Each structure stands twice: as structure tokens, then as C-alpha cells.
Amino acid sequence: MSPVFRYVVICCALIGGVLLLVVPLGPPRSPVNETSSYATLLNATDPVSNEAPKITSRPQLTAQAAVVYNPLQNEFLFQKNAETVFGIASITKIMTAMVALERIGENDVIEIHKSAIETEGNEGTLTDGEHFTLGNLIILMLTASSNDAAVAIAEHVGFLYGASSFGESQTIFVRLMNETARNMGLANTHFKNPTGLDIDEEAGILSNVSTARETAQLIGHALRYPIVAMRTAPPILSSEEGAIRTLSSTHVLLINEPGVISGKTGFTDTAGGTLVTTVEVPLGKLSVVVVLGSTRTDRFDDTLRLLDWLRAP
Template sequence: MKRMIIAFIIHFLLLMFVSSNVLAQDERPNIKCEAYIVMEEGSGRVLYEKNADKLMYPASLTKVATAIYAIENGNLEDMVTVSERARNADGTRVYLEVGEKVPLKKLVQGLLINSGNDAGVAIAEHIDGSVENYANHLNLYLKEIGLEDTHFKNPHGLFDPDHVTTAKDLAKITQYAMKNAEFRTIFGTEELKWDGQAWDTTLFTHHKLMRERPYEGVTGGKTGFVDEAGNTLITTANRDGMSVIVVVLKGPSSTIAYSDTVELLDSAFTQYKLIEIPEGKEYVQNDFTYITNNTYAFPIADGEKMYENITEDGTLEITIGNQDFIATIPILNDSVEVSQSLPTVKASQSQPEEAETSTKMINIIIGLILALTVTCVVFIKRKRGDGSSAS
């Protein structure tokens, strides 16, 4: 009898342990893509992430980097002569012809809106002389921006085993690019009349949340697919003044990549709101007055509380309720600027409501396990007591 009771307890505890682990794995939104990240654009705070630092294949999301590189390193009014290598690029094209002369800006538009691989090769050759030189220069450019784990071999994202990046780096380059008005306009273009030497048509963005399945607040996007990368997607959106960047990588299907993106957008806009620190706000520390020299906004989740603290060296630090450091911002000391740096931001560990519910469930289960264990122990002791008196 005692062995049966002990065996029952062990079996029950194992079942509860497995159940607890399943719940713990569901603490973030039910996302099926292998990697994802949601970043608030203004502050850079990471709201949700999974495998965000894992090296992966981006497919045509590469073109975000190519576009901003071309905008910042070329003259958009330049006329680009199309080479045979560009003309013969594999995959999606805008059907450029050898010797055709096309404005650089038009190539960037064809690159982002219609995902033209031929446009990407033409851009690379025009700016750096060859695709190989372009790749070397682009990688240096991306490191200067702050991308740590990206190594690109081409301007379009066609598969190469050494052409890799991460969800986090893709969010960073998108955040950087969105500060450029020219990029932002092209990235958000839904359709464009295309009058080419071999192709006269209207280009429509491939991003379905911008056109076919419009999502409220979407401001831009880029799609990608090669067999090795699966379905990849970058989406930018704004609601109530809060802009977010969503990157999903290696989606099992296009439908899943979009549904995951919508779920992450819904979670971000439901769970977070912007809290502002206004320009000219004063803080006193050690008889010095410190003043913010701009207005700064940070996304705060429901239930979080933001704390502002001036350190001994006169730096304004922003923390959230659990005391996770999220940012430092420039301030002035008696009208003398202390820091010129932009806010530096740490990723949030906050979770949506599903996570909080799962955590509560785990706590309840643990409590039930403890109660049952105590009951069984008392029962066994009583049985032992009954046995000793009977003898």
C-alpha cells in the first residue's frame, strides 16, 4: 500500500512537471516562425524576441540594407547602365535590359517594391564596381551602424551559405533606415508606375498587410523567400504615436509569417504605450540642476512603472518596475551639455497577457502539488502509526 501511494505521488509530480514546462514554453505569443523580434522604433527597446541572435538566412530582407546603403552612398539622380550580369540575375526581376540606362532612385524603388534582384545587382555594380566589392563595403557600412552578426555576400539575398544575419540585426538596420525620409517613402509605397525598356507595368508591393490584407497602422514592409530561408518578413507599423518594427524569420509558410506578424503587432499595441520625458524637465542631484535637452519616449507595458534616476556622474537612467535598466539619455548640467549620445536601450523581458496567465497557472499547480504532497505524507505517517499500535 505504501509503495502504491509513493508511486502515485511520483507519477503525479512528473505529470505536473511536464505540464508546468509546457505552460512555461507558452509564455510568449504562440509564434511558429523560428525567430522573431519586435522593436519599438524610437527608443530601440525590444518588446518581444525569440532566437533574435541566431544566425539565419534573410532572403530578400537583404534589400533593406542594399536600399539604405544606395541612398546614403550614391546619387539617386545618377543614370545607371545595366550590365549583362544584372540582366541575367535569377529570381524576381524588374526586367532590365543590357545597356538600359535607369535612374538610381528608380532601381531602389524596383528593389524594394517589386523585390527586383536585377535592380540589386545594377545598384551594387554602379556604386562599388562589382557585386564582390559591394559586399565588402556593405559589411563595413553595417558594422559602423552597429550590426554585429551580419555578413552579406550579395545585394539581393539569393542563397549563399555565408550570407547570414539575425532578426535583431535586421530590426536594427530597419530602425536606422526608417530615419531616412527617402527610404521611408519608398518602403511605404504600395504601387508605382514602371516604364522600362522591356517592361511597362504597375508595380505593387509584395507585402500583403500593406495592400491585400491591410493592417491598421502599417507604414512599410519587405517580404522574402528562398527555400533555405523559408518565409521572411519585415513590417513597420504605427499606432497612437508608437512605431514598431517586426521581423519574423523562417516561417513554414507565407500564411504563418503573416499571422505571426499580426499576432506580434497586436500584442505590442495592446500591451505597450509610450511614456514621455519632456524637453526641459529638471532633476536635482548634489546641488546641480540637470535638464533634458529633448523629448524622449519609451514604451512601457501595462503594469510596468518607469523610474528616472540621476546618477552620481550626472547621467539620467531609465529603469522599469523590476529595476531592469532600459536607457540613458542626454541631459544638460547647468546649461552645459553632459552627453551627446542618443539613448541607449536594453531589451525588455516583459511578456504579454498570455505569459502572465501561464505564470499564474504554474504557481497554482505548484501550490496544488505541495498541498497534495503534504496530505500524502501525513496519510503515510498515520498509517505507520496505526501499524505500530496494532503490533
């Protein structure tokens, strides 16, 4: 049994049921198949739980905080300033995806409005009046880090929950994000928008914050969704009108680093470089690597150092 598939079974039995009790009632959503694609993601043996601890030296990191987390056993293998609060930037979008997936189906169609495309950043080049499925917007949001897609998702869900304006729709969605964080026990994780953009970059005011430890636990929850955990995204996607978008991932380690399954980048001037990476390193060992407070370039180097540490005997 692969480690990701085993993890999904554990989530469904021990976590998923709890979340269903605490998520606010709202419009019915299409059922999500949370296990079917996991069996093909990995082909490895179950992790061994009684290994001797690593004796290799700790990697030297630029990142101000980092963890390596085993979600199968809820075990932290490496920690640096794991409980200190930092900005998470666009890692936020994983929570945005989760909140939407808990409430609507991947095939639900979302209209793009001017308020979304006016958001800072132009990844995805969305246009007013276009329509995309939630699944395609999530792929665009997680692969190309599209802020427009994140806002479009938030607006759509917010209106389903009674918003009467675009501004109110985002406010409602952010409330749902924070409720979800509380329900997961993430006491130091707080959201102010669905994108991760700083509230005031010039003044150095962060929007969304967490700790490395809680960020890893958030990713552990998100792995229940194949669209979040999938190894590679399709190279192109289209709107419901047929307009084609070519995707380029912001996570360079997904391209050619062995063992990397999925992940999400983040960067703002205030938060610095952030990165989450789900890996199978070494073979058969599912881990989540979190790097916060690094630089735009060093976040990848920091992650590679942690992967080398994981591979060491």
C-alpha cells in the same frame, strides 16, 4: 510631432553624424532629404516612455525568431530567439539600398547590363541597355523584390569604387555592405551578395545572415531614408527611355492592414520566410516587427499575431 519625424531628428543628431565619419570616401553623392517626407507619413503624438509592461500572453509563432523593436527608444518589446543567427533572404535589399544611398543620389542614372538581368528571378523585366534612376531601382527592388535591380545597383556603385569587371563590382559592393554592418555594430550580420539569394540552395548554403535583433536595428537605421520608409510605392515607374513598369508589392500587409507603414519580404528554401514591417501600432507608437525562419505564408500570419499583441491593452 510625429514619431517617425522625431526619430529622424534623433538619427541625424546621434547616428547620422557617426556614419558620415566611418563611411569610406568615394565619389560625391547628391544630398538626401532625410526629413521632408516623414512629417506627412504619420500624424500622431509622441510615444509614452513610462508605460506599464504588457501583461497579455505571448503570441504563438511559426517563426523561429522574432522581435518587436521601438527604434525611438532603442527598446525591444518582444523577443524570441533574438540573438540566434538565421538567413534573411531578400531583407538584404534594405542594406543594398542603404549602401547605395550613402554614396550616390536618388536621381543618379544607372545602366542595366546583361550580367544583372541574368540574375535569378525576373521581377521588373529589366532589359540590357535600359537606364533607371537609383530611386526607381530601389522602389523596384523593395516593392517587387527585383534581384536584377539589386545587382544593377551593386554593379554601378562597385565600378564607381574602382572595379574593372562586373564580378569585381559586386565583390566591392558586398565589402561595403559588410563594412556598413560593422560600423553599425551588427556583429552577427554578414553579407555575400546584394540580393539575398542562397549561395547553393540545393546544398542549403545560406548567403546573407543576421539575427532578429540586429535586423531590427538595421531597419532602424534605414528609416532615415524616406524612399525606404514611405508608406506606399507608386503603382508604376518608368525607365529613362520611357518604358513603363507596373509594380505589385510582395508585402501583402501593406495593402490593407491598418498601421503598416513599410516593409520588406524575403524567402528562399534555405532561409524560409522572412519579413520586416514598420508599423504605427497602436497610434503614435513606431515599431519594427521582424520575423525570421517562418514559412512563405506564415510570415504574414506571425506578423499579424505580433500586431494584435501590440494592440492589446
